[in-house]
Amino acid sequence: MRSEELEPTRASAASVGAVEPRPGPLGRLGVWVSAHGRLVAAAWILIVIGLGVFAPSVEKSLSGAGWQAQGSDSVAARDLAVAHFGGNASSAIQVVVTGQRSLTEGDGPEVIAAVGDILRADGRISQVIEPTPGATLSADGRTAIVIGGAGADTNEMVRAATDLSPPLEALSRDGVQVAPTGASVMWSDFNKANLEAMLTSEMISFPVTLFILVVAFGALVAAGLPLLLTIAGLVASAGILVLVNAVVPVSIWAMNFAMMFSLALGIDYALFLVVRFRAARMGQRLPMRAAIAQTMDTAGKAVLLSGATVLVSLSAVMLVPSPSFRSMAGGIMISVVFILAATLTLLPLVLSKLDHRIDKLPLPWVKAGEHRSPRFEAWAQRLWRHPLRWGAAALAILVVLAIPLVGLTTAMPSIKVLPEDASARVGYHRVQEAFGPGAPGMLTVIAPAAVADEARTVLADDPGIAAATPPAAPSDGVDYRMIQAVPTVDPSDPELAQTVDRLRAGLPAGVLVGGAAVENLDLKAQLDRSTPVVIAVVLTLGFLLLLFALAAPLISFLGTLVSLLSTAAAFGVARLVFQDGLGAGLFGFESQGFLDAWAPVFFFAMIFAIAMDYTVFLLASAKEHWERDGDARSAMVGAVAHSGRVIFAAGGVMVAVFFTFALSGPLPPKEMGVILGVAVLLDAFLIRLVLLPVLLRLTGRAAWWTPAWLRKVLPTVSFAHD
Numbered sequence: 001m002r003s004e005e006l007e008p009t010r011a012s013a014a015s016v017g018a019v020e021p022r023p024g025p026l027g028r029l030g031v032w033v034s035a036h037g038r039l040v041a042a043a044w045i046l047i048v049i050g051l052g053v054f055a056p057s058v059e060k061s062l063s064g065a066g067w068q069a070q071g072s073d074s075v076a077a078r079d080l081a082v083a084h085f086g087g088n089a090s091s092a093i094q095v096v097v098t099g100q101r102s103l104t105e106g107d108g109p110e111v112i113a114a115v116g117d118i119l120r121a122d123g124r125i126s127q128v129i130e131p132t133p134g135a136t137l138s139a140d141g142r143t144a145i146v147i148g149g150a151g152a153d154t155n156e157m158v159r160a161a162t163d164l165s166p167p168l169e170a171l172s173r174d175g176v177q178v179a180p181t182g183a184s185v186m187w188s189d190f191n192k193a194n195l196e197a198m199l200t201s202e203m204i205s206f207p208v209t210l211f212i213l214v215v216a217f218g219a220l221v222a223a224g225l226p227l228l229l230t231i232a233g234l235v236a237s238a239g240i241l242v243l244v245n246a247v248v249p250v251s252i253w254a255m256n257f258a259m260m261f262s263l264a265l266g267i268d269y270a271l272f273l274v275v276r277f278r279a280a281r282m283g284q285r286l287p288m289r290a291a292i293a294q295t296m297d298t299a300g301k302a303v304l305l306s307g308a309t310v311l312v313s314l315s316a317v318m319l320v321p322s323p324s325f326r327s328m329a330g331g332i333m334i335s336v337v338f339i340l341a342a343t344l345t346l347l348p349l350v351l352s353k354l355d356h357r358i359d360k361l362p363l364p365w366v367k368a369g370e371h372r373s374p375r376f377e378a379w380a381q382r383l384w385r386h387p388l389r390w391g392a393a394a395l396a397i398l399v400v401l402a403i404p405l406v407g408l409t410t411a412m413p414s415i416k417v418l419p420e421d422a423s424a425r426v427g428y429h430r431v432q433e434a435f436g437p438g439a440p441g442m443l444t445v446i447a448p449a450a451v452a453d454e455a456r457t458v459l460a461d462d463p464g465i466a467a468a469t470p471p472a473a474p475s476d477g478v479d480y481r482m483i484q485a486v487p488t489v490d491p492s493d494p495e496l497a498q499t500v501d502r503l504r505a506g507l508p509a510g511v512l513v514g515g516a517a518v519e520n521l522d523l524k525a526q527l528d529r530s531t532p533v534v535i536a537v538v539l540t541l542g543f544l545l546l547l548f549a550l551a552a553p554l555i556s557f558l559g560t561l562v563s564l565l566s567t568a569a570a571f572g573v574a575r576l577v578f579q580d581g582l583g584a585g586l587f588g589f590e591s592q593g594f595l596d597a598w599a600p601v602f603f604f605a606m607i608f609a610i611a612m613d614y615t616v617f618l619l620a621s622a623k624e625h626w627e628r629d630g631d632a633r634s635a636m637v638g639a640v641a642h643s644g645r646v647i648f649a650a651g652g653v654m655v656a657v658f659f660t661f662a663l664s665g666p667l668p669p670k671e672m673g674v675i676l677g678v679a680v681l682l683d684a685f686l687i688r689l690v691l692l693p694v695l696l697r698l699t700g701r702a703a704w705w706t707p708a709w710l711r712k713v714l715p716t717v718s719f720a721h722d
Contacts, residue, residue, distance in 0.1 A: 023293035024297045024718075026296040026297055026300040026301055026304065027292070027300075029344065029348075030293055030300065030344075030348040031289055034292050034352035037349050037353065040345055041349065044232060044342070044345070047236055050239070051235060051238070051240060052236075053239065054238070054242040055235050055238035055239045055242065057242055058239075058242050059255070061241075061245050062241065062242075062245055062252040066154065066324035067187075067412075067519075067523060068324075068522070068523055069322055069523045069525070069526035070321040070322065070323070072526070073512045073513060073514065074512075074513065074519040074521075075519065076514070077089075077444050077445070077446045077514025077515075077518075078091065078444070078514050078519065080446045080480060080512070081514070082126075082149075084474040084475070084478050085149075085474050085475070085482045086126055086127040086129065086149040086475060087127065087149025087150035087151050088129060088147060088444075088482070089150050089444060089514075090182075090516035091150040091153075091154045092149050092157075092182060092184070093125070093148035093150075093160065093182055093185060094145050094147055094148075094182035094185070095115050095146040095148065095168055095178060095179075095181075096145055096179045096180070096430050096431055097111055097112055097145075097146065097177070097178055098142060098143045098177050098434070099143075099175055100142070100175045100176075102141035102142060103142060103143075103176070104141055106175060106176070107173055107175060108176055111173070111176045111178060112131065112144060114171050118164060119146065119164070122160060122164060124150075124157065125150075125151055125160070126150065127149045127151075128146065128148055128149070131144035131146060138435060140434075142434070143430060143434035143435070145431065148160075148164070153249075155249045158184050158187045158188050159188075160184065161182075161184040162188045162191075162192070165180045165185060165188065165423055168180050179424075179430060180427060181423065181424045181425075181426070181427025181430075181431065181440070183516040183519075185423060186415070186424040186425075188424075189423060189424045190417060190422075190666060191252055193419055194252075194253075194256065194666055194668070194669060197661070197669050198259070198661075198669070201660040201661045201673075204663065205656060208656045208657075208660070209263070209267075209653055209656060209657060210223065212656060213226060213267065213653065216649030216652075217274060218359070219358065219359045221358055221360040222358050222359065225347065225358075226263075226270040227266075228346070229266040229269070229339060229347060230262050230266040230339070232342045233262045233266060233335055234258070234259060234262045234335065234338075236338045237262065237335040237338045238258075240334050241254060241255060241258070244330075248327070249323060249327065250327040250330070251327040253324065254327050254330065254331020257328055257331065258331045258334065259335075260657065261310075261336060261339075261606075262335045262336075262338075262339055263657060264610070264650075264657060265310070265339050265613070266343075267650055267653050267654075268306070268613055268650040269303045269307075269339065269340075269343040270343065270347060271646045271650055272617060272643075273303065273351070274351070275299075276294070276298055276299035277295040277351050278359075279372075280294045282356065288355065292351065292352055296344070298620075300344060301620065301717075301719060302617055302620035303344065305549045307337075307339070309609065309612040309616060310336050310610075310613060312538075312542065312545055313538050313542060313605050313606075313608045314329045314336070314605055315329070315333065315541075316537040316538045317601065318330070319530060319534055319537065320601060321526060321530075322526065322527075325598070325602065328602070329602075332606075372642055373641055373645045374641075375645075376644030376645055376648075377637060377640070377641035379640060379644065380637040380639075380640035380644070381637060383636075383690065383693050383694055383697060384636060384637060384697050387698055388694075391690065391694035391695075391698075394686045394687070394690040394694075395691065397569075398566065398568070398569045398682060401569035402568035404572040404576050405571050405572040407575060408571060408575040408595060409579060409594045410594055410597040410600065411492065411494070411594040412520035412597050412598075413520075413668065414490075414492035415428045415429075415440070415491075416492075416592050416667065417667040418666060419666065428440045436466055436488075437490045438487030438490065439486050440517075441490070441491030441496060441515065441516065442484055442485070442486055442487075442515055443465075443486075443487065443513060443515045443518060444484060444518075445468075445482070445484070445485060445503075445513055445514070446482055446511070446514065447471065447480065447481050447482075447483065447508070447510070447511040448480060448481075448508075449473075449479045449480060450479075451508035451509075451510065451511065452471035453471065454508050455507050456470065458503065458508075459483060459503065462499065462503060462506070463488070464489070464495065464498070464502065464503075465485045465499070466487065466488045467486045468484070468485040468486075469485075470483075491520075492592070497521050500518055500521055523597070524597040527598060528597075530601060531600050535604055539563075539564075539608075542563070542608060542612055543556055543557060546560060546612075546615070547714070549620070549623075549717050550620075550623055550704075551714045551716075551717065552623070552703060552704045552706060553705075553706065553707070554699055554702055555622075555695070555696065558695050558699070559615045559692060562691055562695070563608050563611040563612065563683070563687075565682075565687060566682040566683035566687055567608065567679060569678070569679075569682050570603075570676075570678040571599075571603075571675065573678045574595055574599070575595065578591060578592070578595050578667075578674075579591065579592075579594055587674070589670055590667075595671065596668055599672075603672070603675050603679075607679040607683070610654065610676075610679070610680055611688075614647050614650075614651070614683060614687075614688040617643045617646060618639050618643050618692060619639070620643075621639040621643040622635045622696060623704075623719045624638075625639060626704050627719065632696070632697075632700040632701050632703070632704075635704070639696070644689055647684055647688050647689060648684065651681070651684025652684075654680045655677050655681050655684075658672070658673050658674075658676040658677035658680060659673055659677040661677075662674045
């Protein structure tokens with residue numbers, strides 16, 4: 001950018017000749033970016049193009065498995081089965097062949113042989129295990145299971161299921177039906193349904209989001225800025241995820257959540273910076289250099305703190321020892337880093353280039369330079385006059401919605417998360433019809449050879465086991481034996497957990513109990529142990545980060561604490577909807593009778609990250625006013641007047657985006673849409689625009705008090721620019 005472009009244009013008499021305050025670090029960054037536009041633009045073009053080369057393969061490259069508790073007995077049993085028993089493990093591909101008559105007649109033998117040929121032709125299948133009478137061939141001979149042993153890790157087996165399912169299903173003909181099933185096929189079918197749901201949700205949410213953006217920004221050109229940030233951040237993060245996946249498996253859910261967070265945060269951050277830039281440039285009529293510096297030193301600082309809070313919240317999920325959770329959290333964190341980088345470097349450049357053209361194609365009632373909203377200022381004055389009335393009403397709504405949380409139960413997803421026509425679900429039910437309700441949840445028991453017979457006796461005598469196979473020797477001569485046991489109940493029945501606990505207590509030392517259903521139980525147990533730790537870490541780190549920025553212990557504590565209210569209320573609503581089935585017809589799902597076990601820990605981190613996003617915007621604005629005049633009323637009213645419109649608009653966009661996920665696809669995205677949508681709705685509109693301002697009112701000057709010893713420890717972080 002030429003230096004003359006940074007000089008005042010249409011500056012007011014007040015601004016001409018005024019002493020321009022020295023910019024802070026972010027202000028200097030914004031000025032530097034504006035003055036070196038070609039260099040910054042070239043860098044971003046290289047980043048987007050360089051990483052964008054890998055982005056188109058993200059859906060195919062990322063994995064669909066990893067839902068396991070690292071170090072658990074079930075994972076150890078699966079690893080031994082893969083290594084020594086021909087891959088006859090939970091990740092094996094099970095192909096269910098059913099006929100209208102015995103499969104030894106008609107087309108049955110030909111179809112079974114063709115299934116084996118397709119499986120053998122794939123290098124990821126270690127061996128093909130033919131149907132065995134009394135185990136994988138039904139008594140009437142009309143249902144057979146051909147097992148393709150797992151010859152690769154769980155992520156690669158999901159890809160194998162994706163590749164093999166179409167040709168296997170194509171073998172179906174009149175009188176004989178073929179349906180691949182098993183854990184790998186289930187995840188493959190789920191990923192397919194989930195991808196379709198994501199695309200459908202995006203198509204629904206796009207026009208709604210665009211409408212809200214145009215209303216919020218007041219001009220079509222300005223409304224396009226969040227899309228610029230989102231596209232740049234998404235392309236870059238997608239390419240990075242593909243590269244990371246070459247080293248460490250990354251869950252496909254990482255990209256799904258990254259897309260959602262990139263859009264939500266990109267809109268939040270762009271709104272905050274654009275509104276502040278307009279106020280400085282068109283409202284105060286500051287020179288371009290001063291306008292960019294002020295925008296970055298105030299709104300930019302709040303955005304940086306918000307992004308840091310989001311990253312801290314999500315990093316706590318890494319404490320859960322499960323590859324899927326860690327890769328999902330890591331994927332979102334990567335997208336947040338790129339959105340932050342784009343906001344703090346690319347957006348100031350675009351603002352300086354567009355200047356007044358940012359308000360092209362405006363809505364007729366919009367005032368471009370208006371930063372302090374008269375409507376939200378009037379609302380803040382009302383809260384100041386009647387804090388108890390409004391605060392009590394907001395608190396009552398949140399508490400009432402949170403009450404159902406007391407009866408919430410969780411479990412790992414059942415087969416009901418898949419569409420009824422999905423191959424894995426069709427095969428699942430055919431196995432149950434032929435072999436009993438517990439057959440899809442076959443237990444894999446690996447025992448040292450010396451105690452294998454004793455282990456089989458324990459299994460056979462247990463009331464929760466319908467049948468157990470004789471101990472099978474491995475092909476490579478290791479000193480282990482495999483026993484397969486059929487439970488008496490469906491894999492999602494709570495009684496199965498009791499059976500597994502009883503077996504683990506009664507089996508000889510060194511015996512491992514595994515299987516897909518047991519892996520789910522072990523993961524749920526791990527989540528139950530990890531959830532309180534993650535919540536405590538997220539709350540502690542969130543409080544410390546607010547304390548670091550605000551240097552005000554009381555309001556930092558209250559700002560962190562009230563985030564629990566929206567979370568509790570959201571999960572209270574989730575219990576009514578997904579556990580009790582309230583509104584199941586409206587949202588188009590079949591209730592499992594519980595909430596998926598991964599939801600509390602992961603969604604808590606996501607909700608807290610979003611909630612703290614709004615908290616930072618509000619309290620950073622309040623701190624700015626407090627630093628300027630030291631008046632509690634000015635801090636509270638000014639914060640709502642200046643940030644209320646941004647919080648309201650950003651919250652509206654997030655609610656619209658999240659609720660579109662509740663309208664399509666399998667059950668987990670619906671849970672995500674409803675829980676996050678309700679949480680944002682309550683947090684943005686009841687907590688950040690009612691309850692937190694009321695707390696600022698009630699605490700008054702005490703909200704900003706800092707002990708002398710703490711002032712010596714904490715750095716000085718100022719949000720005021722002049």
